[in-house]
Amino acid sequence: MSEKRDRIISAALQLFCENGFQHTSTAAISKKAGVATGTLFLYFKSKDELINALYLETKAALSKHMQEGLEQAATVHDKLFHIWLKSVGWSEANPYHFRFFNMFSNSAFISALTKDEAASLFQFTEELVKNAVAEGSIAPIETGLFVSLFGGQLNATINYLAQSPQPENRQQIVEKAFRLFWKSMKA
Amino acid sequence: MSEKRDRIISAALQLFCENGFQHTSTAAISKKAGVATGTLFLYFKSKDELINALYLETKAALSKHMQEGLEQAATVHDKLFHIWLKSVGWSEANPYHFRFFNMFSNSAFISALTKDEAASLFQFTEELVKNAVAEGSIAPIETGLFVSLFGGQLNATINYLAQSPQPENRQQIVEKAFRLFWKSMKA
DNA sequence: ACTTTCACTGACTGATTAGTCATTTTTATA
DNA sequence: TATAAAAATGACTAATCAGTCAGTGAAAGT
Secondary structure: OOHHHHHHHHHHHHHHHHHOOOOOOHHHHHHHHOOOHHHHHHHOOOHHHHHHHHHHHHHHHHHHHHHOOHHHOOOHHHHHHHHHHHHHHHHHHOHHHHHHHHHHOOOOOOOHHHHHHHHHOOHHHHHHHHHHHHHOOEOOOOHHHHHHHHHHHHHHHHHHHHHOOOOOOHHHHHHHHHHHHHHHHEO | OOHHHHHHHHHHHHHHHHHOOOOOOHHHHHHHHOOOHHHHHHHOOOHHHHHHHHHHHHHHHHHHHHHOOHHHOOOHHHHHHHHHHHHHHHHHHOHHHHHHHHHHOOOOOOOHHHHHHHHHOOHHHHHHHHHHHHHOOEOOOOHHHHHHHHHHHHHHHHHHHHHOOOOOOHHHHHHHHHHHHHHHHEO
């Protein structure tokens, strides 16, 4: 991966979040990245391919971060809590990436193909849930519903934190929200 | 409200959902609505004002629907369940509107002002939560966090249903997801 | 019958911009 | 050092489209 490519991706991320896809010209991205307008099209066939690549790589980064140290968690509870904390941490450390997901996950710019590819990066969470139900750690539930609810709760928590005025009890909120989720799901 | 205005709003909703904001020209909206290109600009100063009006009116319709018959629910549990069912029902009866929210709630097209106005339509939910905590029906929690989690869980449920292959146990899923939420929140 | 009003029309335009490509610069190779 | 290959440049273009405005026709008022 070239360094110029990285600069383009990173400039695109910022500008898309600040001004939206439509109000960000490829010329503006190139300028911010410090490359010529043509260079962008060496690395990405089109503006659409650029945003899809950005989406996929961002998802991949999050997925990787979630799994770091996951093997050290012994119980299902601990594994879910690990994923929870990693996700919150990553989102707070990468506010642009998080905002990017909020803005574009449901937009028309991301193709169905890209979404499929991204979903496969989170396959491991489905496995986790299936095993948890099988071993009786959590109450019986459709895997997809569990994953959806977990993601929803997580997203709601992060969004709440992002717009909440007091960050001092941030950690308590994060833990409390997880406790609530776990309370609803445990066997 | 003129009938042409309605047709423009409704055409815009469909086209925005199908092709996104950027790939929907005002000419296409006008054509689908069966009016001249200039007519759109009689009712909306700009394409941006159009999407903001659409957002606000859709939110208002949902808010109104949620509150229909709400006074008949006696307990906090019943009130929340009423809102839950009304929301799910409305989203399934108005899939375009629901998709529109998913696509544009976090987009750059909806102004902060519009979002503020929309939020005020849901003021009643915050009151509900405050009273519930005060009377001890639910465990103590920050109002904003509760509202955020409720919305997140609801949204996750509807999204799960929308992409789930089997609609036969739809009602069970809806009730189950609410039971899980209530389990996590009740005093 | 004349005038005024006004919702509506649609051809038109000025501005924007995604993407191209002939050329130059840099890097690798012999 | 000479040559080839690869990477990068940026002026340019073809196309799109939001928004305008002079004009139309129907209805209301006098």
